[in-house]
Amino acid sequence: MKGIRDDIFTSIKQGILTGTLAPGHQLRLRDIAAQHRSSMMPVREAIVALEAVGLVTQIPYRGAFVSRLTIEKLEDFYRSRLIIEPGAMEISTPKLTESHFEVLRSLLNEIDIMASKDNWPLVLDLDERFLMAIYRAADSTSLIEIIQTLWNRVTPYKHRLVTVEPAAAYEIVRYNRELLAHLEDRNARAAKQLLKESLSGAMAKLGEALPT
Secondary structure (H helix, E strand, O other): OHHHHHHHHHHHHHHHHOOOOOOOOEEOHHHHHHHOOOOHHHHHHHHHHHHHOOOEEEEOOOEEEEOOOOHHHHHHHHHHHHHHHHHHHHHHHHHOOHHHHHHHHHHHHHHHHHHHOOOHHHHHHHHHHHHHHHHHHHOOHHHHHHHHHHHHHHHHHHHHHHHHOHHHHHHHHHHHHHHHHHHHOOOHHHHHHHHHHHHHHHHHHHHHHOOO
16 A cells, blocks of 8 residues: 555655646646545555645645645745755765765766756756755765755755746756866855855745746
């Protein structure tokens, strides 16, 4: 039963994060059960789990819906990111090894290639992998879990942005190159400051891309 629930959770989550399931879309549980050849129980469990991470909103007597994108939620998520991620950067910077840098350079090259092909969904995914490769050096499971939860909440906003303004993703390439240079110099202060600028700029652009 758990395997089916996890499959349903992953399928719906992927649809939400990539924008296939748009904000406000109603999730009809019976249709989902039929699609996955499942009973209703694992579908309900998956919906509850999605609600717990903020991707789904359940409204009494109406049903389950993909959570809507609002400026209030966006600013809340990014205020949290601005507190947590620079701290993770400070912890990680002195722990980065040449093996870490090889991974980061490889990811940066992949980002460049995908950006040249205008494959913005993959650029967003690679950008998260790039940052997570840095944060994992902090060797803190709880820190990674908090960051991943916040990312799940903001990913739909990112996909909204690159849908309405694809060129905005070019900022990712520029920031990551400069960030890697600071990390290779072991300059945690400069890396933290650049990260804060990147997150603040992203919050502003994402807010502008929201429907009025």
